[in-house]
Amino acid sequence: MSRSPSLPDRPRLDLDPEMSDAERLDAMRRHFERILTVNEELDERLNEATDRQEDLREEVDHLKRRNEVLKTSSLYIATVEELTDDGVVVKQHGNNQEVLTEVSPGLEEDLEAGDRVAINDSFAVQTLLDDETDARAQAMEVDASPEVGYADIGGIDQQVREVREAVEDPLANPEIFQEVGVEPPSGVLLYGPPGTGKTMLAKAVANETDATFIKMAGSELVQKFIGEGSRLVRDLFDLAKERAPAVIFIDEIDAVASKRTDSKTSGDAEVQRTMMQLLSEMDGFDDREDVRIIAATNRFDMLDEAILRPGRFDRLIEVPKPEVEGRRRILEIHTQGMNLADDVDFDALADDLEGYSGADINSLTTEAGMFAIRDERTEVRAEDFEAAREKLDETSEEPGVVGAEYRQ
Numbered sequence: 428m429s430r431s432p433s434l435p436d437r438p439r440l441d442l443d444p445e446m447s448d449a450e451r452l453d454a455m456r457r458h459f460e461r462i463l464t465v466n467e468e469l470d471e472r473l474n475e476a477t478d479r480q481e482d483l484r485e486e487v488d489h490l491k492r493r494n495e496v497l498k499t500s501s502l503y504i505a506t507v508e509e510l511t512d513d514g515v516v517v518k519q520h521g522n523n524q525e526v527l528t529e530v531s532p533g534l535e536e537d538l539e540a541g542d543r544v545a546i547n548d549s550f551a552v553q554t555l556l557d558d559e560t561d562a563r564a565q566a567m568e569v570d571a572s573p574e575v576g577y578a579d580i581g582g583i584d585q586q587v588r589e590v591r592e593a594v595e596d597p598l599a600n601p602e603i604f605q606e607v608g609v610e611p612p613s614g615v616l617l618y619g620p621p622g623t624g625k626t627m628l629a630k631a632v633a634n635e636t637d638a639t640f641i642k643m644a645g646s647e648l649v650q651k652f653i654g655e656g657s658r659l660v661r662d663l664f665d666l667a668k669e670r671a672p673a674v675i676f677i678d679e680i681d682a683v684a685s686k687r688t689d690s691k692t693s694g695d696a697e698v699q700r701t702m703m704q705l706l707s708e709m710d711g712f713d714d715r716e717d718v719r720i721i722a723a724t725n726r727f728d729m730l731d732e733a734i735l736r737p738g739r740f741d742r743l744i745e746v747p748k749p750e751v752e753g754r755r756r757i758l759e760i761h762t763q764g765m766n767l768a769d770d771v772d773f774d775a776l777a778d779d780l781e782g783y784s785g786a787d788i789n790s791l792t793t794e795a796g797m798f799a800i801r802d803e804r805t806e807v808r809a810e811d812f813e814a815a816r817e818k819l820d821e822t823s824e825e826p827g828v829v830g831a832e833y834r835q
């Protein structure tokens with residue numbers, strides 16, 4: 428950086444007592460002119476300094492922002508072990524490394540042993556995090572006895588059979604597998620368009636085997652803190668073992684198990700770590716007969732093949748949209764409690780609903796009921812189903828509305 432030139436000297440007025448009045452006046456005029464010049468020069472220097480100050484301020488702001496980004500993009504999760512006079516002992520999640528570290532000013536008083544905190548690259552504690560149980564509760568749905576049975580699922584009988592074979596038999600009769608000497612499939616992967624009954628299938632199999640249903644959405648596993656996703660995966664498997672017999676259902680598995688991309692952002696690395704944790708939990712799961720794992724995806728094409736290897740998700744079951752007979756059955760299931768008029772013809776209706784998923788058919792029946800209510804009738808007629816179908820077909824033209832993106 429160049430150093431500023433020194434400031435101009437202050438002009439001096441030298442008056443000689445021998446001077447005549449005219450000479451004095453002249454000297455004073457010249458002095459006055461010198462003062463004006465110096466003043467102009469100082470003004471100019473002041474403007475320069477103000478501009479420079481402005482530039483520096485911008486630079487400081489920029490550096491502050493960068494610092495913020497750096498701080499937030501590289502935080503790790505740790506648990507406070509002990510508060511000592513020399514600092515705080517924290518244990519980092521993931522590698523269990525213990526370190527004695529310092530705390531950001533203003534945080535010291537809030538910390539207690541057992542707290543979950545975010546630490547930066549140099550292990551300094553940056554933030555106090557919410558209670559871990561909150562994070563767990565948000566990410567997982569636990570249902571001791573889901574109220575879905577096989578009879579509630581229509582049009583995918585073959586898939587129900589396959590899931591029962593791969594999940595129910597090892598839970599209910601593990602000895603058969605031992606006697607025959609074969610390993611039951613490790614994990615079942617259900618794939619197909621949205622709303623075709625994948626979640627229902629997983630719930631039904633948990634219900635019918637009296638197992639606890641534990642659901643986690645893949646998108647919830649992709650956490651912003653380093654180490655958090657893999658920790659949740661570990662928690663998920665620990666919880667399943669505690670609550671066994673249990674069915675673990677990982678929805679949207681593509682969020683954690685997509686093909687590797689070329690980009691090397693820290694977010695991708697974190698997703699990779701979460702997937703590795705998932706694979707290692709599955710690989711290390713020897714005595715797994717009382718915990719079964721089901722995953723689901725709408726994006727089979729995106730999956731990393733590593734998760735499909737033997738011993739992992741090695742039973743693939745496609746859950747397609749229902750054919751006409753399946754649509755008829757799903758219509759029956761979802762109108763069971765409805766007061767239907769004689770003119771409702773399920774065969775004709777099922778024929779017309781080409782491309783509808785189970786979830787679409789469920790919406791259709793509810794919508795038809797709404798038309799009857801609006802018309803102040805207690806009986807649902809064929810015309811209500813027709814009006815409901817028109818309404819759903821209309822909304823499905825708009826992107827983002829149920830059905831639009833996957834109805835071929």
Ligand SMILES: Nc1ncnc2c1ncn2[C@@H]1O[C@H](COP(=O)(O)OP(=O)(O)OP(=O)(O)O)[C@@H](O)[C@H]1O
Pocket residue numbers: 579580581582583620621622623624625626627628678723724725757760784785786787789
């Ligand atoms: N085969 C089916 N039989 C009966 N009802 C169905 C069927 N498929 C879907 N439904 C209805 O649609 C709702 C949503 O289905 P579900 O959540 O099981 O779909 P999904 O395949 O898991 O969807 P996503 O991929 O979007 O998670 C169900 O609660 C049920 O009312």
